[in-house]
Amino acid sequence: xxxxxxxxxxxxxxxxxxxxxxxxxxxxxxxxxxxxxxxxxxxxxxxxxxxxxxxxxxxxxxxxxxxxxxxxxxxxxxxxxxxxxxxxxxxxxxxxxxxxxxxxxxxxxxxxxxxxxxxxxxxxxxxxxxxxxxxxxxxxxxxxxxxxxxxxxxxxxxxxxxxxxxxxxxxxxxxxxxxxxxxxxxxxxxxxxxxxxxxxxxxxxxxxxxxxxxxxxxxxxxxxxxxxxxxxxxxxxxxxxxxxxxxxxx
Amino acid sequence: xxxxxxxxxxxxxxxxxxxxxxxxxxxxxxxxxxxxxxxxxxxxxxxxxxxxxxxxxxxxxxxxxxxxxxxxxxxxxxxxxxxxxxxxxxxxxxxxxxxxxxxxxxxxxxxxxxxxxxxxxxxxxxxxxxxxxxxxxxxxxxxxxxxxxxxxxxxxxxxxxxxxxxxxxxxxxxxxxxxxxxxxxxxxxxxxxxxxxxxxxxxxxxxxxxxxxxxxxxxxxxxxxxxxxxxxxxxxxxxxxxxxxxxxxxxxxxxxxxxxxxxxxxxxxxxxxxxxxxxxxxxxxxxxxxxxxxxxxxxxxxxxxxxxxxxxxxxxxxx
Numbered sequence: 001x002x003x004x005x006x007x008x009x010x011x012x013x014x015x016x017x018x019x020x021x022x023x024x025x026x027x028x029x030x031x032x033x034x035x036x037x038x039x040x041x042x043x044x045x046x047x048x049x050x051x052x053x054x055x056x057x058x059x060x061x062x063x064x065x066x067x068x069x070x071x072x073x074x075x076x077x078x079x080x081x082x083x084x085x086x087x088x089x090x091x092x093x094x095x096x097x098x099x100x101x102x103x104x105x106x107x108x109x110x111x112x113x114x115x116x117x118x119x120x121x122x123x124x125x126x127x128x129x130x131x132x133x134x135x136x137x138x139x140x141x142x143x144x145x146x147x148x149x150x151x152x153x154x155x156x157x158x159x160x161x162x163x164x165x166x167x168x169x170x171x172x173x174x175x176x177x178x179x180x181x182x183x184x185x186x187x188x189x190x191x192x193x194x195x196x197x198x199x200x201x202x203x204x205x206x207x208x209x210x211x212x213x214x215x216x217x218x219x220x221x222x223x224x225x226x227x228x229x230x231x232x233x234x235x236x237x238x239x240x241x242x243x244x245x246x247x248x249x250x
Numbered sequence: 251x252x253x254x255x256x257x258x259x260x261x262x263x264x265x266x267x268x269x270x271x272x273x274x275x276x277x278x279x280x281x282x283x284x285x286x287x288x289x290x291x292x293x294x295x296x297x298x299x300x301x302x303x304x305x306x307x308x309x310x311x312x313x314x315x316x317x318x319x320x321x322x323x324x325x326x327x328x329x330x331x332x333x334x335x336x337x338x339x340x341x342x343x344x345x346x347x348x349x350x351x352x353x354x355x356x357x358x359x360x361x362x363x364x365x366x367x368x369x370x371x372x373x374x375x376x377x378x379x380x381x382x383x384x385x386x387x388x389x390x391x392x393x394x395x396x397x398x399x400x401x402x403x404x405x406x407x408x409x410x411x412x413x414x415x416x417x418x419x420x421x422x423x424x425x426x427x428x429x430x431x432x433x434x435x436x437x438x439x440x441x442x443x444x445x446x447x448x449x450x451x452x453x454x455x456x457x458x459x460x461x462x463x464x465x466x467x468x469x470x471x472x473x474x475x476x477x478x479x480x481x482x483x484x485x486x487x488x489x490x491x492x493x494x495x496x497x498x499x500x501x502x503x504x505x506x507x508x509x510x511x512x513x514x515x516x517x518x519x520x521x522x523x524x525x526x527x528x529x530x531x532x533x534x535x536x537x538x539x540x541x542x543x544x545x546x547x548x549x550x551x552x553x554x555x556x557x558x559x560x561x562x563x564x565x566x567x568x569x
Contacts, residue, residue, distance in 0.1 A: 046568070053355055055567045075252065078357040085355070089348025093267075105256035106356040150352070 082151025092136030253358025257366025333420030505530030
């Protein structure tokens with residue numbers, strides 16, 4: 001195990017009573033990369049993320065996140081990882097500042113620190129002019145940006161983003177993707193990005209993993225995957241074509 | 251303790267700014283005004299005749315049924331609704347709106363969520379009950395012109411503590427339902443159903459069960475059968491937290507009550523004695539009489555919360 005991998009899993013398996021959600025999953029995410037986590041709905045991506053956060057207990061296998069084991073050291077992992085769940089919810093009668101204050105409170109941040117950081121992250125995600133509006137009145141794009149602000153508040157080393165661009169208009173989606181890319185470049189935050197928008201993933205990911213029916217069927221850079229399937233580099237093929245190729249084979 | 255106080259603060263702020271709390275509090279304030287006024291008026295009338303010189307006049311404000319019911323009966327019957335209103339959507343609302351995953355993915359222990367919610371609910375209950383008792387006391391001071399004795403204040407404090415446990419038990423029940431059921435409508439219904447079952451069905455069903463098992467003849471009154479009938483009634487009705495609570499508070503708020511049994515066999519000398527010397531019990535003795543009920547009440551509250559705690563801890567977070 002080399003030192004610069006932020007996430008490693010080893011034979012991670014999650015079985016429910018009747019079905020297998022994740023089976024024998026082993027993959028690696030290196031420090032400072034954006035890892036595109038792909039797969040159809042119900043492939044087990046969210047279950048994997050929850051296991052990596054220590055929120056769900058794996059049936060078998062192990063994982064480490066930033067050197068900590070999520071099962072035993074969930075608190076350390078959750079301190080370092082910012083998780084933006086799919087369809088994240090908000091307390092609609094709070095405004096952005098109140099929402100962030102609650103998150104800061106949950107993270108045990110001091111009052112002085114909180115105030116400054118909240119101003120920073122609100123500025124960063126571009127909610128500066130509506131930070132006192134009730135979240136209930138936010139558009140989907142604004143909510144999603146508030147979600148990013150929430151996870152940035154704790155200065156994460158790693159971001160788990162589950163479908164962050166789902167339901168956003170093209171403009172909003174592109175701005176969010178650019179924001180993620182900037183965070184990765186400027187703050188060296190490792191990003192695990194789960195998404196169905198393959199062209200966006202292709203644009204910013206260093207490597208991708210394709211998960212189908214609980215198994216990781218491919219892992220590597222888009223160039224590597226293209227070579228493996230088509231024998232030529234990614235200049236010729238889009239991620240969509242590669243993905244469909246894998247999908248049809250399973 | 252990670253995150254417990256963060257959740258507690260947020261929940262408390264939510265409660266105090268919610269319409270639910272305002273409606274609930276308005277309702278309770280209204281009822282307590284009316285009952286204390288009624289009790290005060292009827293007490294003042296009887297004060298002119300025979301109650302003069304009797305001790306513990308102040309406590310009678312709470313135990314006297316003015317027109318319909320006393321404050322104590324009101325809390326016994328409708329106090330549970332207070333707890334149920336506060337907790338029936340505690341967890342499943344957060345699940346439905348997608349905030350639960352977000353909260354538990356912060357560096358807090360999962361139990362902080364449920365502990366914080368329960369504590370915030372219990373705090374609101376405490377505020378309400380103390381406020382109601384103070385309102386009635388203030389009203390009573392004005393209406394009767396009687397200053398409470400130290401022992402009366404102590405008894406009231408015990409009563410308040412027991413009421414908080416009683417209502418918190420129902421808060422625990424409703425939080426349990428909010429964990430078990432995904433829809434807030436279902437958990438609200440289940441909470442009300444549990445309230446009706448334990449407060450009314452068991453309460454009124456107890457005598458039905460007793461009459462079925464040990465029927466009492468109208469003509470020849472057979473003492474052992476009557477005793478058995480009463481015993482069965484009491485045994486069954488103890489399954490109702492409301493009965494537990496009423497028994498537990500009976501001797502506390504009314505010192506003249508010296509047993510919680512509804513039927514006591516007395517010999518002729520005992521009858522004369524109890525008729526001649528009807529002196530109130532000291533607080534310590536009153537507490538002793540009701541201690542089994544108090545302990546049971548505290549125990550079921552804790553058990554109920556423990557069950558919710560365990561269910562919540564083992565439940566899949568995404569379910």
